[in-house]
Amino acid sequence: MAKKQRWYSLGLLLVCVQTLVSALDMWWNLGVHRFETWRNPQLYILGTQPLCTQLKGLSAGQTRFCQLYHDHMPSIGRGAQAGIGECQWQFRFRRWNCSTVDDTSVFGPIVNIASREAGFTHAISAAGVVHAVSRSCRDGELASCGCSRARRPKNLHRDWIWGGCGDNIEYGYRFSKAFVDVREKEKNHPRHSRGLARMMMNLHNNEAGRRSVYNYAKVACKCHGVSGSCSLKTCWQQLPSFREVGNRLKDRYDAATEVRFNRRGTKLVRKNKKYNKASKEDMIYLDQSPDYCESNPETGSVGTLGRECNRNSQGMDGCTLMCCGRGYNTFKRKLVERCNCKFYWCCYVRCKTCERIVDVHTCK
Incomplete structure (x- = not known):
């Protein structure tokens, strides 16, 4: 109960802080920031100003989080970087390829x-x-958390031991909710306002x-026992x-639900009643996507000119x-690859170098 009260009190404190960051400044910037300075405690204070206040992209509440949990910031940066990388992987074959800007x-x-x-x-x-x-907690990198304290699953074999150092997903979830969401909660928006709708969507x-x-x-699970007999797990x-x-x-993106305000302007509801209501695991959106075919600086579209495509x-x-x-357009590309690899006892692999010509297609 004490832990819940502490997180709740911290959340109330941060909600009261008003953001001074522009709409385009985002904490995702931490994903491309170098975090070596956090590794050295002596560099945490630059003169009389904390390093956190000099980071671009943090809202006022997130800056406060940084000051209270500065050892978490490298993990947040890795999380942002992982999100950016995964976004680009998932959309590598789409017109919008999750491209980033400088x-x-x-x-x-x-x-x-939206x-x-x-x-x-x-x-x-x-x-x-x-x-x-969650992973940083398990690895002992953070002062305020450690291995997971999750309860033993009811369906786990009764002879197996529950107690390895697991990923602390409970703490990771709570911290992400507090740090990421505080940005959206720092402003009060009137009913029916665009700002309120976007806040609720985010x-x-x-x-x-x-x-x-x-x-x-x-x-x-990991097996134990003589000669790997797995008599114990x-x-x-x-x-x-x-x-x-x-x-x-x-x-979830492909099945996202378009939403709009209800009559009171206090809640987002599905725009088309023919579709199911969005659960808490589903995504929602307010606006139709722009045309990503052509470059448009106003919408952020880089277009598909020069993008490689699969003719077949x-x-x-x-x-x-x-x-x-x-x-x-179609042109030839020479690929140099390792080929005809053979394993030699013991213990190395020797390969030859092969060249082949492939057709590459790029959008006009």
């Missing part, structure tokens, strides 16, 4: 549009923080990202791989869809 917004003006893409960036980033902080998608990690924790709680998280959120595919990576009907 400023504190990371994803550019696209985040200002579309599916903005929803995905919020979800995957929040999931990245859960994942990274909070919902942040939670969907966290649950894509929290609700899918696994049980990992030790088990612990383990995070799902971040690729699994990304795959799950990509499915009928999917989104195919030249017809990727190039938006503009056609494509």
Whole structure:
């Protein structure tokens, strides 16, 4: 109970802080920031100003978090970096390929549009923080948490030992919720306002990202016994791989629900009653996605000019869809690869170098 009160009190304190950060400044910038300075406690204070106040992208509440939990910041940065990387992997064959820009917004003006893409960036980033902080707890990198204290699963074999050092997903979830969501809660928005709708959308998608990690924790076990007989097992709680998280959120992106205000202007409801209500694991969005076929600095679209495509595919990576009907150019590319590899006892592998010519197609 004391822990819950502490987190609740901290949340109230941070909600009262008003943000001074522009709409395009985002904490995702930590994903491309170098964190060596946090490794050295002597560098935490620069003169009389904490390092946290000099970081671009943090809101006022997040800066306060940084000051209270500065040892968590490298983990948050790794989580943001993992989210950016996974976003680019999941959308590598789409017109919008989750490209980044060289400023504190990371994803550019696209985040200002309340579309599916903005929803995905919020979800995957929040999931990245859960994942990274949970793992850092297990590895003993953080002062305020350690190994998981999750209860023994009821269906675990009675002869197996529950007590290995598991990923502390419970702490990672709580910290991600407090750090990521405080940015959205720092301002009061009137009913029916665009700001309130966007805040509610972001909070919902942040939670969907966290649950894509929290609700899918696994049980990992290690065998013990003479000559690997596995007469005894030790088990612990383990995070799902971040690729699994990304795959799950990509499915949620494809099935995202378009929402609008209810009559009172206090709640978001599905726009089309024919579709199911969005659960807390589902993504929601307010606006239709912009046209990603052409470059448009205002929307953040970089277009598909010069993007590689698959001439033989009928999917989104195919030249017809990727190039938006503009056609494509074909050229030859020489690939140099290792081939004819042989294993020699003991113990090395020797390969030859082979060259081959492939056709490459790029959008006009």
